[in-house]
Amino acid sequence: MKTENQDQTQPMVKITNLQKSFGDLTVLKDINLEIAASEVVVIIGPSGSGKSTLLRCVNHLEKPSGGEIYIEGELINDTTLKTKAFETHLNRIRCKVGMVFQQFNLFPHMTVIENVIEAPIHVLKQDRKKARKKAEELLTQVGLAEKLNSYPAQLSGGQQQRVAIARSLAMEPKLMLFDEVTSALDPELVGDVLRVMEDLALGGMTMMVVTHEMGFAEKVGDRVIFMADGFVVEDSSPQEMFSNPKEIRTQQFLAEI
Amino acid sequence: MLDWGVIVHYFPFLLKGAVLTLQISILSLLLGIACGLIAALCKLSKNPLLRWPAAFYIWLIRSTPLLVQLFIIYFGLPQIGIDLGPFLSGVIGLGLNVGAYNAETIRGGIVSIPVGQTEAARSLAMSSSLAMRRIILPQALRVIIPPMGNNFIILIKDTSLVSTITLVELTLTAQRFIGSTYKPFEMYLMAAFLYAVMTTTASLLLAKLEKRTSRGHR
Ligand SMILES: Nc1ncnc2c1ncn2[C@@H]1O[C@H](COP(=O)(O)OP(=O)(O)OP(=O)(O)O)[C@@H](O)[C@H]1O
Numbered sequence: 433m434k435t436e437n438q439d440q441t442q443p444m445v446k447i448t449n450l451q452k453s454f455g456d457l458t459v460l461k462d463i464n465l466e467i468a469a470s471e472v473v474v475i476i477g478p479s480g481s482g483k484s485t486l487l488r489c490v491n492h493l494e495k496p497s498g499g500e501i502y503i504e505g506e507l508i509n510d511t512t513l514k515t516k517a518f519e520t521h522l523n524r525i526r527c528k529v530g531m532v533f534q535q536f537n538l539f540p541h542m543t544v545i546e547n548v549i550e551a552p553i554h555v556l557k558q559d560r561k562k563a564r565k566k567a568e569e570l571l572t573q574v575g576l577a578e579k580l581n582s583y584p585a586q587l588s589g590g591q592q593q594r595v596a597i598a599r600s601l602a603m604e605p606k607l608m609l610f611d612e613v614t615s616a617l618d619p620e621l622v623g624d625v626l627r628v629m630e631d632l633a634l635g636g637m638t639m640m641v642v643t644h645e646m647g648f649a650e651k652v653g654d655r656v657i658f659m660a661d662g663f664v665v666e667d668s669s670p671q672e673m674f675s676n677p678k679e680i681r682t683q684q685f686l687a688e689i
Numbered sequence: 690m691l692d693w694g695v696i697v698h699y700f701p702f703l704l705k706g707a708v709l710t711l712q713i714s715i716l717s718l719l720l721g722i723a724c725g726l727i728a729a730l731c732k733l734s735k736n737p738l739l740r741w742p743a744a745f746y747i748w749l750i751r752s753t754p755l756l757v758q759l760f761i762i763y764f765g766l767p768q769i770g771i772d773l774g775p776f777l778s779g780v781i782g783l784g785l786n787v788g789a790y791n792a793e794t795i796r797g798g799i800v801s802i803p804v805g806q807t808e809a810a811r812s813l814a815m816s817s818s819l820a821m822r823r824i825i826l827p828q829a830l831r832v833i834i835p836p837m838g839n840n841f842i843i844l845i846k847d848t849s850l851v852s853t854i855t856l857v858e859l860t861l862t863a864q865r866f867i868g869s870t871y872k873p874f875e876m877y878l879m880a881a882f883l884y885a886v887m888t889t890t891a892s893l894l895l896a897k898l899e900k901r902t903s904r905g906h907r
Pocket residue numbers: 454457459477478479480481482483484485486
């Protein structure tokens with residue numbers, strides 16, 4: 433197994449020369465990125481610029497066409513591994529990487545608490561009692577202590593999204609990926625979800641956040657990345673990005689929103 | 690009109706035939722579910738060595754009559770040294786037959802589940818088989834059970850075809866007594882009544898099962 437040399441300053445995520453094509457369409461052309469532990473990186477860019485594709489490559493929901501992605505120094509798209517060994521390797525890394533989707537993707541046939549304990553019990557082989565206790569804590573933390581035994585269909589979008597966050601956190605990930613997690617929500621429900629994410633950031637979680645919420649980017653982000661046409665066009669602090677963007681593409685994009 | 694004396698006298702014998710019909714139905718159903726699930730998963734597999742045989746099986750069964758399939762198993766196979774006897778031939782023939790129809794039903798149910806469900810499961814580090822077992826199949830069941838229940842009702846009725854391979858189930862029992870009583874109307878009416886009781890009971894049980902699998906849906 434290929435690994436980068438392990439030292440204290442090793443980045444949580446390191447992406448080198450990442451490429452991704454769908455047939456003839458090259459969505460990611462050459463992405464290079466390093467994210468340190470506890471860093472919150474907000475990713476912005478026009479529709480179709482490959483923001484979702486980038487996040488999905490990081491936990492290998494999309495298979496990169498080229499380049500490398502390392503999570504804590506470990507190469508995720510390790511092509512030297514055979515099918516079975518690769519699946520084991522992948523799932524081990526995926527335990528460290530949580531992902532929250534725009535459409536929540538809760539399991540509709542399970543109650544809120546069942547959604548949260550499912551993977552800890554069946555993947556991490558945790559004891560049911562322990563998993564439940566942890567899940568109750570997490571659901572309390574996201575403000576849903578009252579809804580343990582509800583089904584997803586009985587919850588508002590904002591509540592469902594907070595369950596989805598708790599479900600990811602139950603795996604005790606080191607990195608969280610958020611893909612436009614407030615875009616499908618009614619405006620009055622967005623705040624609750626963003627607050628949960630802000631708390632998470634304050635607690636030291638490493639986060640990659642694709643969002644249109646520039647207020648959140650400015651307040652919570654350590655870095656903002658502007659993507660366009662398959663490249664990282666600009667990568668700077670939120671203050672720099674929003675008050676003094678260097679690239680013309682960035683200026684145009686920020687002027688439009 | 691109807692000879693009630695004959696009905697009262699022969700009803701217990703037909704009931705015995707119906708019990709055999711029920712046994713054949715249930716065993717074929719179990720075989721049909723197993724075959725259907727395996728064939729559906731194989732047909733959805735990325736591996737052509739699994740996909741092609743499954744597709745062939747489904748195509749072969751669905752493009753030929755059940756009666757001919759039963760004849761091949763009961764009359765044909767002994768010629769190459771495989772003599773299963775009427776009961777096993779009947780159960781295997783019916784099971785393989787309903788299995789092919791179930792396979793398409795199950796496959797349809799699985800692909801109807803939004804891809805986001807698989808992605809959520811995989812991003813929680815579930816293996817593809819765990820995701821299938823815990824996340825996809827339980828949801829697909831809700832979609833699968835009504836049409837598969839329909840397949841089962843058809844199966845109960847199709848068991849009458851195994852009367853042609855000397856299995857003395859309900860239909861053949863009725864036919865045999867016609868020879869000695871000359872009362873085809875009474876005999877076939879009793880048989881029809883007993884089939885109706887079995888299919889209706891099955892429908893009612895299925896409706897209950899449907900309710901139970903719709904957990905979480907409004
Ligand atoms: N599975 C796929 N097959 C083919 N094309 C795809 C696939 N997934 C994404 N694309 C294409 O890749 C491009 C980038 O998509 P992506 O979803 O990464 O963009 P995005 O930056 O997240 O956009 P948005 O802001 O609209 O979410 C789009 O042109 C999209 O149509």
